[in-house]
Every structure is written in C-alpha cells, then in structure tokens.
Amino acid sequence: MTARNPDGPGDDLDKKTIALIDSIATRVRDSIVQGALPEIEMPVRNLANVTYDRAKGYFELGDERKVRTLTVNTARSFAQTLRLMATSRTMVQNDDFATKREVYYISKNWGDCRFDEQAESDAIMDDIEAMASVHGLSREQLRFYPETHGGSVAGRLTVIDRNPATGEAIEVDCANLGSGAYSIPRSVEHLSFRSEARFVLAIETGGMFQRLNNHRFWDTANCIIVEMGGVPTRATRRFVRLLSDKQNLPVYCFVDCDPYGFTNIYRTLKVGSGNAAHLNRFFCVPRARFLGVTPQDIIDFGLEDATHPLAKSDIKRAEDAMQNDPFIAAYPEWGAAIRQLLKMGVRAEQQALAKWGLNYVIDEYLPRKLANEKSFLP
C-alpha cells in the first residue's frame, strides 16, 4: 500500500526534485571521497534578505546564502539535513507525503540524529525548503505538508483531481454539494479546474461563507466562493492562486474592516508574509483586490452603530503597518484607508451588515460593491 508509484516519479517537477536532491548528495559524497569537509549551501531566511517589487507582487528572497559545513558542532544537524532530504526523495518516489509532525516522529528511528523537538525538524525542513525554492520547487513538491488544511469552496467550479490508486480522473462539481462544500486538500498541485465563473470571492469567516453558500450567492453572481477562516492556510492560498492563474480569474477579498483583516488576512493572501519569504512566490495571489469591508463602507452603508472601538492592539498594528510594511508603503490608497480607520476610531466586522437584516449582504451590499469594482482597494 505504501508504494503507490512503483514506476517512480510521475511528472517533471518530481524529476526535478529528485535531481536536486541527488546533486546535493553527490556533491557531499564527492567532497568526502576527496577528503574535504562537505558543505551544503542554503539561502538566508530573514527579512534582511527580502526584496519587494510592486510589479512582481510578492516579498522575494534575496541572494544572501549561508553554508552548513560538516564540523564536530554541526555533525548532527548536517546528518539530519541529509536524512530529511533522503526521506523527501523516498516520498517523491512513492508519491507519499508527511506532515511536519510526522517528519519529527520518523526521526525517532534515526538513533543519535533523532530530533528532540519538532522545532528542530521544522527549522531544517525550512532550510531544505528554502534551498529547493531557489530551484522553483515548493515544500509540497518535497512532500512536506502543513498540518492545517484549507477552507471550503463552493460555486461555479469543477475541480479535477485523480484517484490516487488508479490515476483515473475524478471531477468534483462545487455547484452540486448542497449546503456542504468542497474541503481543500493539503496539497493542491495536481488539481486542475473547469469554470465559467467571473471571479473568486475569498471570505474571512465561516459564518459569512455559509450564508452566501446557503443562499447560492455564487449562482446569482456567477462566482466561486472560498472560506478562508481567518488568515488563509498555505493550501488555501495556493488553491486560490492556481485557480486565479489557470482560469485567469480576479480574486476579491471580503473580510472584516480592521487592521488584522487588512494587513494579516488580505496582505498575506495577496503578497505573502515576511517570515516565509522563500514561499511567497508560490503562495501569493497577486490578482487579489480588497472588496471590503472598507472604512468608507462603514459610512456608506450606515454601520456606525454596529462597530466596536479600536483596541490598543488594533492601533498598534495599524501604525506598524504604515511604518514598516512594504506592501502598505507601496500603495497610498492603503495608507489613506488606514488613516481613515484610525480617525474614526472603530472597526467593523463583515457580519455587522446583519444590522440591516440577515441577507442585506446578499441583496444590497455585495451587488452595490460589485457594480463598482474599480473602487476596490489594491
């Protein structure tokens, strides 16, 4: 049952992954054979080694590299790095995968180089991942999957997957799941799509997603709805990105009107995050735009008495974003919106629209917003 792919890796990315691992391993062995200390070179992963280019659309890893040389002090982490790469290679070969937690447990059979804590295996996995990213390979291609999976999807979309046992195509019609929804798997690389939808609506809360799904908003609006459930997981971001790329679809974001919604949820979806810069190129959604709730919406839709005062942490987050976030800095519209919110001193949740009736959001808010897509924040 474990050898699902006896003929070896199925596609070009798999071949590339194995070739990369083999070339690093070969260099290490050659050094040893020649009596030299083996080295592995990896990108430095921190904000100082990050660049932001508005045209490119995501935080990008810079050129700085660190070198892990085999010494008495690094013997353990050097061995762990090689063993983890070997684990990855086996998984690619078997078309299998491991969660970060499982990777940690696999090492329990490695004798002296077992990981004592998951933080250790995570750090080395991040290093390998950063190394692979330089060659255009993501963590998912190394077969390391995150624990958390994605949000739910409904609407005018057919997801084309495959039966892992037989390889035969499986089609999931996301317009035909009733009040349920399609749950995004941990890895989405192998998925393809068919859709006539006009856009993707990425929604912060599960409650709002359920409302739009139960009322089949996606049918009327000819769209695909995605539940992010707060800051979207990697699987969700990658799913939306692939959907946007492959189907040439714009992505509209519908989240709470607060600094967390702007700079954590939306910003992460659109351009990625600072501490995982080697991943952003795969996970960002450059075509994302911010539908609402905007500070101006609070006025335009009469939500003043359904707001809450900004907490100290909201204000701090907003000020931080204006000073330090290269994404916010790149768009004056965002600076203006955040200043407006700070001046109003309040925040509003997307569910605050229920003040005007449960389905005001469907009957009024979204249609009015969608009629004026140019007003969306960048």
Added chain:
Amino acid sequence: MTARNPDGPGDDLDKKTIALIDSIATRVRDSIVQGALPEIEMPVRNLANVTYDRAKGYFELGDERKVRTLTVNTARSFAQTLRLMATSRTMVQNDDFATKREVYYISKNWGDCRFDEQAESDAIMDDIEAMASVHGLSREQLRFYPETHGGSVAGRLTVIDRNPATGEAIEVDCANLGSGAYSIPRSVEHLSFRSEARFVLAIETGGMFQRLNNHRFWDTANCIIVEMGGVPTRATRRFVRLLSDKQNLPVYCFVDCDPYGFTNIYRTLKVGSGNAAHLNRFFCVPRARFLGVTPQDIIDFGLEDATHPLAKSDIKRAEDAMQNDPFIAAYPEWGAAIRQLLKMGVRAEQQALAKWGLNYVIDEYLPRKLANEKSFLP
C-alpha cells in the same frame, strides 16, 4: 432572495418550533391582557441540574426550572427573549438561519433592547434553546447556528442534501472527491445518507485524516472517515450521530493517547459536555467506542521512545476526570486505562506511529486493532 420558503415551514419539526414560540407568546400576551405580570419558564442550566444514566448514554437536563418574570429589572432581558424568539420564528418561516454573531448584530436595530455584547445574546439564546430542548427541539431547529463548522468526511458514503432554491435532491458521493473531502455544513438536520460502510472512523487530527484519505483507507476497510480536528464541533457531532443512527453504524474513535484525547475529545463526542447538558441528547454519539491510541498500545506497538512526558496539566486533567467525571466513573475500564497512563508517565500522539514508517498506521496498526473490536475502550 430572503424568502426562500414562502409557503411556510416545510416539515413537522418546523411546525413544532413555530407552535412552541406561538404558545409562549400567547401566554405572555394573555397575562398582560389580564393585567398580570407575564412569565417565561426555563430549565436551569448547570451541572447541579444534570443526571447521568449509563443506559441512556448522555448527561441529561434535570427538572429544575427558573422563571423569568417581567419586572422593572428584567424588562430588558424579557424583551430581548421575546424578540429573539420572534427572530427565530421568522427564520423558520423563511428557512433562513443566523450565526450567534449575526444574532448579536441583528439587535443593533432594536433600540433600547439592543445587546451591548455578544455574551448577552448568547446567554439568552442558551435559555431559549434549553426551553426548546425540553420539547425535543435543538438550537439548529430554532435556526441559531454556531460559527464553527465541521470537519471533513470521505469514504463510502453518499450524502443526500437538497438544492435550497429548488428543493431538488443533491447527492454527494464522498468516495469520489479525490484528495479533497466533503466539508460538513453548519446544519445537518436535513441530510440523509446512503452507505454500505461497516463503521465510521472519527479521527482527531487533520494530518491523520489526510493520510487515510490519500491512501483510500476507507476503501480497503469499508468505512467512512471523519476528521474531528480536536474537540469536534456541534455540527460534526450531530453529523456523526445522525449517520450512526440512520445507518445503524458503530463509531470508532482514533485520537491521541492523553487525558485531553480521552476526556475532552472522546468523552464529548460520546456523551456530551457538562455545561451544555440541554444539548447532549442531540449531539452525543452513544455508539462511539475508543479504538486508540490506548496506553496499552504504547507497549503493544513499541511507541515508548516516541512518547512525551505527561505535563502537569495532563496529570491534573486525569485526576480530575477520575474524581469528578460521571462518565469515567461509570466505566472501570476507563479508570484502569487512565491509571495505567499516569503510571507510565507519558502521552503518545496518533502520529507517533510514524516512527515505524509513514504508513505503518494503515498497514499494521489499524488492521490489528480492527481485528479485535472487543478490545476497544467503552
């Protein structure tokens, strides 16, 4: 779009819900007409008003009642109770629903009886819910839905839902979702099922669910797998309960071997929780049994070096359970298992089985356990 059900409530439970609300409202009005102070009677919701009967299988609400009388002090909460009941009635009529957060926002248009905080609306919703539960009606029938929705489902199961717009049946084949899964909706009352499966496997972690799904364990084992994602949400518990009842299926629980897994995740799934006793009758899964990971499994499957020491909080939770939890008290097997764990001084996660290889759980652990269902803990 809001009036999805213009002919009024569709089924008997809806009629019963409306009749209950009407009868309470009528009594209140009659009192006022007669010049008397109106009263609403509700069950007392606390542990002192709870009974546990092993044969019945869940914590049950006792007979104690409290009376909310209209006085100067209670005018606001009395009015809020009536308005919330009216909101519920409208939602039943329109076949609509509201999350707890939305209910809070709806009140923003109620003038003086608006809720200042969600805790207020939640408490009154709980009262109405407890009142309704005495008549066999759950919160979902009142159309109040929780924010959180459920886990994912895959395997040999067809879920039969309906198109909310046309009423026409929609079938979701959970064996045909590829690496994805069926995401349980917030309300599951209207679902029906078709299945030839032998059992339901309820799984604690998303990582393990994904492994079993990707390797189509449900195909080999002829079962349905459900991801709980920690303590299962109400929707997940209700879904598993309905599935177990309607299809006459046993439910096997596969969670971490620690006091939290035993007394929070498993116990909540099987018999419910103490602080929501009025709900347990709807949400408990009496046919649930504990497959593993048991303390004995740590020995039988050689996991000793993939364990972690029990934390202080684990020990406290275990001791509390043995002293105060009527469910643990009712089953000597559980007392013995917890004592064994305390003696060993360690806990083991379900992913610890990866120590023997990523798919040891599929190839060895689960088949060996399932061959001896009588060894499951009650």
